[in-house]
Amino acid sequence: MNRYLTLLKREYWEHRGGFLWAQVWAGIVLLGLSVIGMGVATWHANRTFDGEIKIGVPLQKLLSEIPPDEMARLGLGYEAGMAGFWLVMQAVLFFVLFFYLLGALYDDRRDRSILFWKSLPVSDTETVLSKVAVAAICAPLLAWAATVVVHLVFLGMLGLFVLGHGLSPVDLVWGPAEPLSLAVRMLAVVPVNALWALPAIGWLLLVSAFARGKPFLWGVALPIAIAVVINTFDMLQALRVPDTWFWQHVVARILTSLVPVSWFGAAIIESVDQADRNGPGPEMLVDWSMIDGVLGSADLWIGVAAGAAMIAGAIHFRRTRELAD
DSSP: OHHHHHHHHHHHHHHHIIIIIHHHHHHHHHHHHHHHHHHHHHHHHHHTOSSSOEESEEHHHHHHTSOHHHHHTHHHHHHHHHHHHHHHHHHHHHHHHHHHHHHHTTHHHHSSTHHHHTTSSOOHHHHHHHHHHIIIIIHHHHHHHHHHHHHHHHHHHHHHHHHHTTOOHIIIIITTOOHHHHHHHHHHHHHHHHHHTHHHHHHHHHHHHHOSSOHHIIIIIHHHHHHHHHHHTTTTGGGTOOTHHHIIIIIHHHHHTTSTTGGGHHHHHHHHHHHHHHOOOTTSSSOHHHHHHHHTOHHHHHHHHHHHHHHHHHHHHHHHOOOOO
16 A cells, blocks of 8 residues: 555656646636736726716615525526636646646656666556556546635635625625535546546556557547548448447547546536526536436446556556557
């Protein structure tokens, strides 16, 4: 166990610029843009300021006439904003993990440092599984923690902004917003993302362990080229399978399932459509039913099996291919 923890620490120290600082700087940029937005809003308000903040009508009057049940819906607006921050930071995480996995087993073969690592009492299986754990769990947990901090700082800034304009931050911001509820749901998404992303993790590690050169071309161009050949010659028609099947269930899964929360894109659309018809629920953006639905889907578990097989292949090539060109 201590040996495995040391391997995890090694991955963090070697790649903390991507795992940690990329998230930190993304959060700083998002908060900076928020400050600019608040400044612009204040500037526009002050242009015609007569003692009351106005949005068409005086804001104080508008707030006093909103029914309590409608005020409660204000929390959905805050959740939408915080979820937007989350998705931006998850997009940063995707690019970090994509290039991390492509180089995870290739870089030390290219610079021949693999000869040093293989001299240590660490098996190839432990090495590969440590990289799987970092990509599937450790890096997403760091991104989650950074996102929670950004949410709290954003709500603090917004509360001070509201307070500076003579309004109550408790009634208008901190009361309706529920950062803890969103944080719990974001945390619950991490293991689901890990399972859904296993085909991409397995494929990229397999390419990283197998390729003697240009792992990006092997990882991206090869599956796309196969899909184009299959479509060009209608190779799936004999099996009565649509041409899009290979793109959707193979190419997309091994290249884009690493995109965090990619598994509930359709569920979000359905939730928004449902909200348009019946009004939004308190968990419209990240609903527990989305998690239940994907955990019960065959696509998830077939992908898990395929990812595990490719990880096994990565372990095999890690053991047999020591150097890269």
